[in-house]
Amino acid sequence: MVSAGFFESGLASVVSPLFYLQSLSKYYKTVIFAEIWKHNQGGERMKCQCSDLPDAFYLDEGSRGFAEGLKREISGNWIWLGSCPSCGQLWALDEWDKYQDQVVTRVNNRETWNVADTTNLRKQLLLKSRGGLTDTNCIWAGCTAKAVKGVVFCLDHLWNAGTRR
Secondary structure: OOOHHHHHOOHHHHOOHHHHHHOOOHHHHHHHHHHHHHHHOOOOOOOOOHHHOOOEEEHHHOOOOOOOOOEEEEEEOOEEEEEOOOOOOEEEEEOOEOOEOOEEEEEOOHHHOOOOOOHHHHHHHHHHHHOOEEEEEOOOOOOOOEEEOOOOOEHHHHHHOOOOO
């Protein structure tokens, strides 16, 4: 088993990390990454970043291990509620689906976490991921809203077509 001595001895800087990791089993890779994480964190848990995070973001754009660091509270309807072990902040996370990007939204009320309408937050996240709006109008018949960058539809019509990122 790899210990903190591996890092203190200087072997971590001598052995090519890529070569070393390729030669190990999945179990030992997990152990090494855990040791690296502990070493980089000074043996402490990762510092809470909840107050610095936006109200909605794509899980893959958040900090590494964000979802794993949350305490899973409740699950339901393709979404689950998690709480930060440090500050208690509640987060709603989409369950994993290979056809959809996972979105994380800040929850302010535990009682209504799964019925709260997050559509506007998700639309704004979509708009941000696309780079904003253009100066041209949406091509949908009768629509005068501005088109989202990279497409010919406004945010509402893009959303209604099923686009989520």
